[in-house]
Amino acid sequence: MAFMYEWTLGINGYVLIGRKWDEFITVCEFIQKSYSLDEKNILVIYVHNLSFEFQFLRKRFNWKTVFSLDERKPIRALTDMGIEFRCSYLLSGYSLAKLAEQLTEYSVEKMVGDLDYNLVRNAKTPLTEKELKYCINDVLVVMAFIAEKIHKDGDITQIQLTKTGYVRDYCRKECFWHHGTRKDNEKVYYAYRKLINSLTLTPIEYAQLKRVFMGGFTHANHFYVDKILHNIRSFDFTSSYPAVMCSEMFPMSTPEHVLIKSKEEFFENLENYCCMFDIEFIQLESRIEYEHPLSKSKCSTIEGYMEDNGRIVYADRAVTSLTELDYKTFSKFYKWKNCRIFNFRRFKKGYLPKDLILSVLKFYGDKTKLKGVEGKEVEYLNSKENANSTYGMMVTDICRDEIVYNDEWGTTPADIDEIISRYNKSRNRFLYYAWGVWITAYARYNLFSGILAFGNDYVYSDTDSVKVKNYKKHIKYIQFYNKVVKYKLDMCLSHYGIPIEYTAPKTIKGVVKQLGEWDDEGSYTRFKTLGAKRYMTEKDGKISLTVAGLNKKVAIPYLLDKFGDKIFENFTDELYVPPEHTGKLTHTYLDYEQSAIVEDYLGNTDIIHELSSIHLSPCDFTLSLTENFKKYLQGKIMEMR
Numbered sequence: 044m045a046f047m048y049e050w051t052l053g054i055n056g057y058v059l060i061g062r063k064w065d066e067f068i069t070v071c072e073f074i075q076k077s078y079s080l081d082e083k084n085i086l087v088i089y090v091h092n093l094s095f096e097f098q099f100l101r102k103r104f105n106w107k108t109v110f111s112l113d114e115r116k117p118i119r120a121l122t123d124m125g126i127e128f129r130c131s132y133l134l135s136g137y138s139l140a141k142l143a144e145q146l147t148e149y150s151v152e153k154m155v156g157d158l159d160y161n162l163v164r165n166a167k168t169p170l171t172e173k174e175l176k177y178c179i180n181d182v183l184v185v186m187a188f189i190a191e192k193i194h195k196d197g198d199i200t201q202i203q204l205t206k207t208g209y210v211r212d213y214c215r216k217e218c219f220w221h222h223g224t225r226k227d228n229e230k231v232y233y234a235y236r237k238l239i240n241s242l243t244l245t246p247i248e249y250a251q252l253k254r255v256f257m258g259g260f261t262h263a264n265h266f267y268v269d270k271i272l273h274n275i276r277s278f279d280f281t282s283s284y285p286a287v288m289c290s291e292m293f294p295m296s297t298p299e300h301v302l303i304k305s306k307e308e309f310f311e312n313l314e315n316y317c318c319m320f321d322i323e324f325i326q327l328e329s330r331i332e333y334e335h336p337l338s339k340s341k342c343s344t345i346e347g348y349m350e351d352n353g354r355i356v357y358a359d360r361a362v363t364s365l366t367e368l369d370y371k372t373f374s375k376f377y378k379w380k381n382c383r384i385f386n387f388r389r390f391k392k393g394y395l396p397k398d399l400i401l402s403v404l405k406f407y408g409d410k411t412k413l414k415g416v417e418g419k420e421v422e423y424l425n426s427k428e429n430a431n432s433t434y435g436m437m438v439t440d441i442c443r444d445e446i447v448y449n450d451e452w453g454t455t456p457a458d459i460d461e462i463i464s465r466y467n468k469s470r471n472r473f474l475y476y477a478w479g480v481w482i483t484a485y486a487r488y489n490l491f492s493g494i495l496a497f498g499n500d501y502v503y504s505d506t507d508s509v510k511v512k513n514y515k516k517h518i519k520y521i522q523f524y525n526k527v528v529k530y531k532l533d534m535c536l537s538h539y540g541i542p543i544e545y546t547a548p549k550t551i552k553g554v555v556k557q558l559g560e561w562d563d564e565g566s567y568t569r570f571k572t573l574g575a576k577r578y579m580t581e582k583d584g585k586i587s588l589t590v591a592g593l594n595k596k597v598a599i600p601y602l603l604d605k606f607g608d609k610i611f612e613n614f615t616d617e618l619y620v621p622p623e624h625t626g627k628l629t630h631t632y633l634d635y636e637q638s639a640i641v642e643d644y645l646g647n648t649d650i651i652h653e654l655s656s657i658h659l660s661p662c663d664f665t666l667s668l669t670e671n672f673k674k675y676l677q678g679k680i681m682e683m684r
Contacts, residue, residue: 080125259506438479594626
């Protein structure tokens, strides 16, 4: 178990240090009395990674409200003392070291290195000057960050709870009143309000939107799995999600239920409306050997099937839900004997609102102008995240179960009827859930156009990028696609009178970054994949690793030391990485009271007492392919022979 041996609290530039929980509680009580805190007069204390610290705090205070979107991950927690704890990590999105780098008004550097957490300490352990500086410095970084936020936002009450909150707030103000006031721009406000009020959903329609929603497509061409490839080119779309938001047409009405009576009527609807429907395939079979778009997880029913690492190769019967874009993709990648369409709904379609598009273009422009600017690396990452957050806020789940904390964590099931009713009537709403669903649908459609065009040279894909062989063979396709993107952007922006130049800002070096184009990311000397989110690359002599469950900064040095020049050969099934080299920790929540006598590394003993705590332990990692996937790969090898 982890336990308290030191705490640090910063107040307006001053730092308090203590060693015991009762000391911390005493300080909180003193603060409450000094500032006459209560439920209305609140003092905010920021904690960097509140989800960890709350496990230790939760049984030492009485809580009035705890707001959390996920169990054990509170965003803010208000005590009955009038002290509210908030998470500065969710507000910033950065580690303390990165947070220190982005400070502009204050100069506080995160100390190089870190405390040796392998040393056992207790409250009686003498802390060295260096150790104290680490603790003090961490708090100074957070204080400086919050001070800058107060200066920028004007008041601590104006600080958002999370980083994405700023993107949402900016876009809402831009759409409602062009960042002026409602009084100054009443016509703008009421016009936008009229549009949003017309975009409503029923619980049944919302459930269907949830069924058709799919995220980014990530997969590997099974012909190249577990093979070392050379001279692999990487291409990705320049800001894929923002690009489709500024160029494509989206649902701009309530959905209309339609009874489809003929093939002609079906295809006419697909061309003229945004459509969603459930579909039953009989004897579904892949047309394309190297890729399969249908995910097993998106099938409500699946019978007599074969899968390729979670993707359906064929099925006797499969029931899933699609948009018109997904259907068009499926018709190119699959064939079937029969199909049945039901629950067909269509939306009138149009471009996203002008002010929303302008917001997206602003964030994209900021990102581009900061790229490659020395000393602005953190701001660049921040602006990049802002651009992508415009999509994230659109697809935020409307109906989520409520996470509640009442001495223990629990969940209250969402009342979908009530929530959807509030959603439809909300005066604060400025988005439509269906928009987010179609953003990913357009992005997938574009990605699959590339996968199809690259043919057997296609190696790997992930959301907005592909890895390919023999890229020079496909230059004409890339050039043609880029022309089409620019045409679509021009059509949308011309519709609103927005300068097309907004889609092509320049970097600090004068390089034009055209929104939505295939961007050449260069070649890998060596490339090897073992499936989705599992690949190793070599570029300019540097080895990189992408594996869910491994920290590449820790794992790569270990693998290089162990295998040397044979690192690619040994990146394969059953690769084992010991706990000390994965960079990952397992979290075990201990919700019961514990006491123990702990001896520190110097021989000092002390009684520790925690009401609840966490056990952190390094975890090992074994890179393993599923048995089904191995059988599928083995079958394909036998076919090739």
